[in-house]
Amino acid sequence: MKPITVKEQVRLSVGRCFALALSSMSYRFFRSMVTVSVLALAVAFLAHMLVYGMIEHQTKLSAYNELRDSRSHGEWVTRLTAPDPEGVILRNLADGGTDLSASTALADRTAEYKAWSGASAAEWDEDQAAAREVESVYRYFEGLPPAAHAILTSGLEPSVALERLARPELFEAFQEHLAELRLKPPLGDVEVLRRLVQENRPRLAALVKRIQAGHLRAIGLVRKAFGGQSPRAILAATPAELTLALSQAGFHFDSLALDGLARFARRDALLTTLARGLDLPAVKTAVVQKTGLERADVNTSRVLELIDSEARATWLAGVLSDQPQPIRVDAAEILALARDLRREARLAAAVGDEVPEPSQGLLAVSPWMQWLIALSFLVCMVGVANAMTMAVTERFTEIATMKCLGAMNGVVMTLFLIESSMQGLVGAIAGLILGIGLALARGLAGYGGLMAVPGEELLAGSGVCLAAGMVLAVVAAVGPAWMAARLAPMEAMRIE
Numbered sequence: 375m376k377p378i379t380v381k382e383q384v385r386l387s388v389g390r391c392f393a394l395a396l397s398s399m400s401y402r403f404f405r406s407m408v409t410v411s412v413l414a415l416a417v418a419f420l421a422h423m424l425v426y427g428m429i430e431h432q433t434k435l436s437a438y439n440e441l442r443d444s445r446s447h448g449e450w451v452t453r454l455t456a457p458d459p460e461g462v463i464l465r466n467l468a469d470g471g472t473d474l475s476a477s478t479a480l481a482d483r484t485a486e487y488k489a490w491s492g493a494s495a496a497e498w499d500e501d502q503a504a505a506r507e508v509e510s511v512y513r514y515f516e517g518l519p520p521a522a523h524a525i526l527t528s529g530l531e532p533s534v535a536l537e538r539l540a541r542p543e544l545f546e547a548f549q550e551h552l553a554e555l556r557l558k559p560p561l562g563d564v565e566v567l568r569r570l571v572q573e574n575r576p577r578l579a580a581l582v583k584r585i586q587a588g589h590l591r592a593i594g595l596v597r598k599a600f601g602g603q604s605p606r607a608i609l610a611a612t613p614a615e616l617t618l619a620l621s622q623a624g625f626h627f628d629s630l631a632l633d634g635l636a637r638f639a640r641r642d643a644l645l646t647t648l649a650r651g652l653d654l655p656a657v658k659t660a661v662v663q664k665t666g667l668e669r670a671d672v673n674t675s676r677v678l679e680l681i682d683s684e685a686r687a688t689w690l691a692g693v694l695s696d697q698p699q700p701i702r703v704d705a706a707e708i709l710a711l712a713r714d715l716r717r718e719a720r721l722a723a724a725v726g727d728e729v730p731e732p733s734q735g736l737l738a739v740s741p742w743m744q745w746l747i748a749l750s751f752l753v754c755m756v757g758v759a760n761a762m763t764m765a766v767t768e769r770f771t772e773i774a775t776m777k778c779l780g781a782m783n784g785v786v787m788t789l790f791l792i793e794s795s796m797q798g799l800v801g802a803i804a805g806l807i808l809g810i811g812l813a814l815a816r817g818l819a820g821y822g823g824l825m826a827v828p829g830e831e832l833l834a835g836s837g838v839c840l841a842a843g844m845v846l847a848v849v850a851a852v853g854p855a856w857m858a859a860r861l862a863p864m865e866a867m868r869i870e
Contacts, residue, residue: 406797409761409847413801414808416754417843420747421809422816424835429817432826434730437721444718446479447638453625454596454605457589461533463487463582467505482626489624490588491581501581504574507561511536511570514560522555539571592623599623609639644703644711649674651694651701660693681712724824751846758794758850763857773858783859790855791848798847802840809839 458466470484488498515523515532526548527535539545545568552559561567593605599619600608608616612632620627651657658672665680681687687709694701773786810832817825 409758409794409797410801410804412754412757412761413798413843413847414805416751416846417802417805417839418809418812419750419805420842421806421835421839422812423747423809424839425810425813425832426816428828428831428835429813429825430820431730432828432831433817433821433824434725436826437724437824438730441718441721441725443634444638447635448642450627450635451605451609451639451642453589454593454609457586457593460579460582460586463585464505464508464578467502468509470502486589486624486626487585490592491584492588493581493584497581500574501578504570504578507566507570508536508575508578511560511567518557522557525551525555526557536571536575539567540575545571588624592625595623596620596625606639606643609635610643612636641711641714644707645674647701647703648678648694648708648711651697651703652677654697656697657693661690664689675715678708678712678715681708684709687712720822720824724821751842755846755850758847759853763854777862787855787859790851790858794847794851794855795844798844799840801847802843805843806836806839810836 466480466483467487470480491498493501512532515527515535518526523529528538530538539548549559549564552564559567561570596608596619597603597605599615599622600613603611612635617627617632652661652672652674658669661667661672661677662669665677667676667680677690681690684705687705690708691703691705694703776786814827817827
């Protein structure tokens with residue numbers, strides 16, 4: 375009897391497995407392309423939504439920061455003209471009460487208030503706590519249903535309604551209304567509210583008046599230092615002593631922002647000059663004849679919208695200088711002003727009504743879009759699993775032949791997983807290119823030159839998309855690959 379010799383099973387190298395998987399894909403090119411296309415579409419959708427979400431968020435954040443700088447310049451001009459209103463002071467006191475949440479600008483503002491008020495440290499802490507209570511009551515009133523709001527505030531502004539509660543008879547009526555409406559009182563306790571309206575708020579109102587008086591003295595010191603000139607004229611001229619004068623008056627001023635503030639002041643002065651010139655009857659008539667505007671529509675903003683070339687800017691400057699009392703303005707400055715205003719309008723449109731979060735990264739996609747992406751990937755996984763199942767079914771004879779030649783279950787499963795991972799890589803790359811291209815095109819169409827592309831976040835998002843495509847392909851192929859590996863050779867041979 376001939377002896378039977380059992381030898382160790384021959385193992386295929388990783389390179390050989392890749393070669394066999396590539397050969398199988400090329401032999402079944404059409405079915406492989408179908409699988410790759412399904413993966414590419416899923417990754418393209420993910421990449422498009424992810425990248426466009428990051429572009430949209432970064433663009434809005436950049437636009438918001440640019441607008442904020444412009445508005446802060448205007449705020450400085452206002453602050454050097456008149457004291458801050460009571461509402462602004464109370465809000466700044468309340469927001470600046472916690473160091474962790476206070477920004478640098480807010481911390482500087484509250485430091486100015488403290489210096490101008492002359493309050494002690496203990497008094498200042500008490501007044502900041504009272505300011506937070508006042509803001510809490512305001513939010514309470516604003517969050518009431520319309521009917522309850524009308525009853526509790528008599529339709530008045532929250533500040534006026536809170537001031538009226540200092541009268542005992544109105545406070546008692548307010549307490550009765552709360553009981554009738556079955557509402558919790560502001561601040562959670564009636565006695566805390568009573569102490570606020572009768573003791574803390576009057577003391578807080580006195581502090582606000584001291585802050586406004588100190589602010590007014592500071593404005594006077596700045597103007598006196600420059601011969602009584604208006605704040606706009608001082609800022610536009612940007613004298614060398616301006617930073618020192620502001621500091622001595624108690625203002626916390628960043629000298630690095632001086633150039634931007636000076637440009638804003640000059641722009642503001644030019645707007646005032648143009649408004650004065652466009653009010654002249656002769657200038658209005660010339661503008662109507664040139665542009666076709668209605669006479670009632672001739673104003674600074676409307677006219678500057680039409681100044682889109684150097685020729686038009688030169689024409690407007692010429693019209694203003696030809697008046698009996700000539701108004702001398704530079705055409706280049708008019709054109710630059712018109713462009714700045716158009717850019718600010720585009721920035722405001724890009725930002726919208728919501729203030730963007732400082733940083734969102736890969737979470738810039740909205741929650742409902744995240745669910746939509748997850749659903750699309752689930753559908754894609756089913757499609758890939760179906761394609762791999764069909765690939766296993768039509769290769770039963772091939773699998774049986776490999777097993778008869780000594781292929782182990784692990785080798786068969788490895789071959790199918792390598793094939794699916796290669797398809798996933800190709801599909802992910804194709805989908806990534808398509809998705810990013812569509813996102814950039816959409817961003818350019820929506821934001822134009824304002825579009826901002828976050829470089830590091832874009833690279834991270836691309837890596838996530840590539841990994842998601844490959845993981846999706848491999849996970850979807852695990853079931854079919856396991857079925858192929860467990861297939862018995864004789865059972866596969868019987869299937870045609």
